[in-house]
Amino acid sequence: MASNKTFDFKQNIAGALADKQLRSNFKNATDTLRGKRLAVFTDPEETLRLRHVGNQIKRAGLNRLPELLEQLEAKCKENGIIVHWAETVDEANNIVLSIMEQHGAHKMVKGKSMVSEEMHLNKFLEDKGKLPLETDLGEYIIQLNNEPPSHIIVPAVHKNRKQIGQIFADNIPGVSYTEDTAELLAIARGRLREHYRTADIGLSGVNFAIAESGTLCLVENEGNGRMCTAVPPVHVALMGLEKVVGTLEEVPALYRLLCGSATGQRITTYFNMIKGPRKPGEKDGPKEVHLIILDNGRSKILADKQLRQTLQCIRCGTCLNHCPVYTRIGGHAYGSTYPGPIGEILMPQIEGLDKKGNLATASSLCNACEEVCPVMIPIPALIRRLRDESYDMDENGVVKGHGCKKNLLETVIWKAWKYMQVYPLLNTIMLKKLQLFGNKLPKVGPLKAWTSVRTAPKFARQSLKDLAKKEGIRNE
């Protein structure tokens, strides 16, 4: 996937902006999703109350994270679920592989899991000669075309039906081109049902893991998640460690927030709650259930009072649909598992500011994401914080790669600025100089880039301060 190659965000953006088809696919999709969300959350006061409850549940959960995870582990074990811990994606990948090898498994059917995307699990398993098959329709489409998802809820949203028809015709033997969505659906259904029936192992994500009962909750519409977790003899569930909640009573609010924010639904077709493998006497269900709990930098994020709010995210994707940047450049330009506003705050913390810090620049700080986030993550404030950490002027940075953008020239300029503000006389002298010569500054370097698409501001002949003085306004 793109994030493993050298990542040139600027170039990606230019490419995405030039692709008219892509822009219109994204615009249509995000417009629709925003409208659908509004149709469910009709009462602003009630919505705010619900979001407030969601925020509290996730914050309270993070405050008790070690206890909840211990409880979850103990309860899962009691229920017969085998629990694994992985610090890194490498470890998690190898755990999946070793489970497959224990069972001599070759074919894996996969339900939608963003953590598996984070792990680049498909690529890893393919390299080991295994056959991981995506079954969520959107994921199926992009796997056929060998692409990463462009949206965390609707992964193939960047493709229209003509493009999908072509992907099917090019990649599924015996299938000829059609742009009829019902036909496309029937083709996928036929293929995938055969795979469920014959797969050796099923994999899924986890939307909420309930600590008090050791229950894994999966939210979906298609039924592929149920197929993957109930048909094959072995089920492996992947979760980021922040997905744990305390009790079942907390779930209805989060579930409502997730459905409404993600797809504008009151409820999804299926809410699947798994408490363990097949028990004696039961006629179906997997004989073995594994839960892999992944850290991958999350425990480090928890250590910072402000940044830990990133971990409240329930992966609803609505911040993507409301972001003026995402809706124009689409998901792939971010070159990251998680695009859009959530990606801008999560990826730099997971992979480091030196690698993904640029993502935090892709925001106009318009606050749209914060206004809709169902768990009230102050995304713009976190973006500003990460920008600060990239320069790390105060040298208090905690995020991996902090201070990566610091350079001598900028440091000197900012220091000078600070000095000027402290000594008013210096400030006055500098202002006078700019009034005289500011408009004649040569347009080189960053100034050239800036003015290539914008008009440079003109320095007024008299400063505001002077004008105020003339008018007799004193406010010093």
Add this chain to the structure above:
Amino acid sequence: MSNTSARESIFARLHSARSAGLPYAPVPEKWEPAPIEDKKARVARFVELMTAMRSEVYQVKGDEWVGKLQEILAERGLKNLVYGPGTEIAKKLESAWKGKKDVGAELVPWKNDVEEFRDELFAADAGITTTMGGVAESAAMILWPSPQEPRLLSLVPPVHFAVVKADRIWTSFAEAIRELDWSAKAPTNALLISGPSKTADIELILQFGVHGPTDLIVFVVE
């Protein structure tokens, strides 16, 4: 596998994160839609919202659902119907089929482990299950699969029939959780089901029947 050490270092970091001094977050509040006290209104809301989710809902009295079921099976040319022997509805199905020779669809009991039944199940036309009840405000049925009625009975056959008792329809998921003592009593797999399987992954156009049932037919029984 470096599993134990991974666990230890993760917990070490989590614990030290706590000592870094955390903002106070109180125990979360509860959220629950206001209860619909009147049963008739509750059932009506359930029927209205389930129908909006593209489920076909029939309100019937007593055992009338059996006749309606046979009618639908015949009308749609469904060749067989899988059911779980030993449930409340099983007896009614068995006796209805015994008395009637002209029912087009064959009644197929799920008797063995799925390993022996899988191919037959994947070839089946329809399945029928009981439910634990319904949730009006969420427009969902509650299913607790059991040894008699396994998980896949409501998933694999393309048409799913379900029987919901009208006096087990609650207002909200939260209420059902309390009434059913869900945390303590739920089985290995529990489900909310709100309609036929669907997707909007192609151009966000809603389409039904992608992996699971293409049709969900609900009998609300008074």
